[in-house]
Amino acid sequence: MMHFLRKFSNKTVLIRAATLAAAGSGTFCFATSSGHDASISISMPSPFRDSLAWPWRTIEGTIPFYSFKRSNHSQYGLLPLSFSKPDNVPDTNISKGAAWDAGDSPKHCCNCLGRDTIANAAARIGPAVVNLSVPQGKSIGSGTIIDEDGTILTCAHTVVDLLSKGKVEVTLQDGRSFEGTAVNADLHADIAIVKIKSKTPLPTAKLGTSSKLRPGDxxxxxxxxxxxxxxxxxxxxxxxxxxxxxxxxxxxxxxxxxxxxxxxxxxxxxxxxxxxxxxxxxxxxxxxxxxxxxxxxxxxxVSKIIEHFKRNGRVVRPWLGLKMIDLNDMIVAHLKEKSASFPDVRRGVLIPMVSPGSPAYRAGFRPGDVLVEFGGRPIESIQEVIDILGDKVGKPFKAVVKRENNVTETLTVIPDEANPAL
CATH class of the missing domain: 2.40.10.10 (Trypsin-like serine proteases)
Incomplete structure (x- = not known):
């Protein structure tokens, strides 16, 4: 690197820029690509950059752009020197670096895990997290206040014995204690609601979305x-x-x-x-x-369960009596290899078992059927069937299935309400 700087025709300007980036808790990156180009990227926090005596555009216009050709180390051509502004963060004492690609403009590193990321998340939700215990002082679990009216989200197995009688003691992070009542529980999903009453404002937690989560988050x-x-x-x-x-x-x-x-x-x-x-x-x-x-x-x-509680006082789940498996190319190829009569499908839901006496059994479903349409919509997953069913019990649904040798059948199934204990 020093050899390169010695060859640099205007090294004073380059070193000055690098020093400024370092002094401002910025980053100085030197990169080479698989070809002949190399690049230097400098990133500094906006508060420091904005406080410089030099206008920012003047810096960009003053610093010449150089590069060298690795095929001939004695010759130096155009080396792009670029500045990048770190992403804005609530705490100006925390600076985020900039990610860079060789030969390209620097790219910002969004969603980086900073020194205070976990602490900030805990600080936001912490005041709404509560301890649940029985009056005798025995801790039974935890919960989260999700509404200012005193609605607490918890799991059913902690409070199921208190649904018909008994109270639960709720202790907040700030030391306040309340007498709570278990008002709803869904044993199937293990989700319950506890209520408390407070004359003073209660801290609440914001519900996010789980569909955007990825492995590694x-x-x-x-x-x-x-x-x-x-x-x-x-x-x-x-x-x-x-x-x-x-x-x-x-x-x-x-x-x-x-x-x-x-x-x-x-x-x-x-x-x-x-x-x-x-x-x-x-x-x-x-x-x-x-x-x-x-x-x-x-x-x-959980959000859907809460809506059921509000609308019906309980969770209503339609029951068909089908065991279902999502199909993909690998499973279909395996089934085709086992039996040449397996229907020509690429996607759908395989029915390996039908419960005797169930709504699906009465409708004419058979083991080995492939469900390809339900409720008038093409089907590729079990979740799509669940979403179409919703909380509709006693309502007929049209189902299209494919059977051996590509025989297609249209069936009508009327779901029963599922036993909550299942």
Whole structure:
């Protein structure tokens, strides 16, 4: 690098710019591409840059652009020297670097994990995280205040015994305590609502969205493990759609967020938050005998459950009596290899089993059917069937299935209401 600077025709200007970037907590990057070009990128925070005596445009116009050809190290041509403005952040004491590509203009590094990212997320959601305990003082779990009217989101297994009678003591992070009442619970999804009344304003947490999460995203788990209130742990999303069947849990279709945040008894019902401090899940369980295998109910599913509570007082789930498997190219190829009579489909939902006496059995579904249309819409996944069903019980739905040798049948199925215990 120093050899290069010695050859630089206007090294004084270059060194001055690099020194300014360093003094302003910026970044100075030197990069070479696989070809013959090289580039130097300098990034400095806007507060420092704006305080310079030099007008910014004057700097850009003053610094000449040079480069060298690696094919002949004795000759130096045009080296682009570029400045990039770091992304704005709430705390001006924290600067974000700029990512760069050799030979191209520098690109900003958005969503970088900074020194205060986890702390800021915890600070946003922390005041709304509560400890739930029975009047005798025994901690039973955690929860999150999601509405100023005193609505607390938690998991069903912590309060199910208190639905018909009994009260739960709710303790906030600031030390205030309230007597709460369990008003709704969905045992299938393990989600419940507790209510408290307060004459003073209550802190609340913002609900985010879980559909945008990706494996590797940072998340924060909060709660009161082993009665230790105001506990924060952090980790990443390990899987965004871990199926209940993967965990050996039978019954209806369920999916969980899998994380490696540290979860212990007492975290149940507490929030899983994203880096913005928004609730993206409700922590409900961990895998015993294993580290970093923890599971939360996605907040998108929780939001639908809350809407059911408001509309019906309970969660209404239609039941067809079908076991279903999403098809993809690999599964279809395998089934075709096993049986040449398997229908010519690329996508759809395979029906490997039909429960005797169920609505699907009465409608004429058979094991081996491939569901390709439901409710007048093409079907490629189980989730699409669930979304079309919604909470419609007793309403007929048209279903188109493909059978062996490409026989197509149109069936009419009328779903029953599912048993909540399933």
């Amino acid at each position: 940072w998340v924060v788990a909060m709660g009161c493990p082993l009665t230790l209130q105001n506990t924060v742990t952090a980790g990443i999303v390990s899987c965004v759609d871990r199926k209940a069947s993967d965990l050996g849990l039978g019954g209806m279709h369920r999916e969980y967020l899998q994380t490696d945040c540290a979860i212990n008894p007492g975290n149940s019902g507490g929030p899983l938050a994203n880096a913005d401090g928004e609730v993206v899940g409700v922590n409900i369980m961990k895998l015993l005998g294993a580290d970093g295998l923890n599971f939360a109910v996605p907040i998108d599913s």
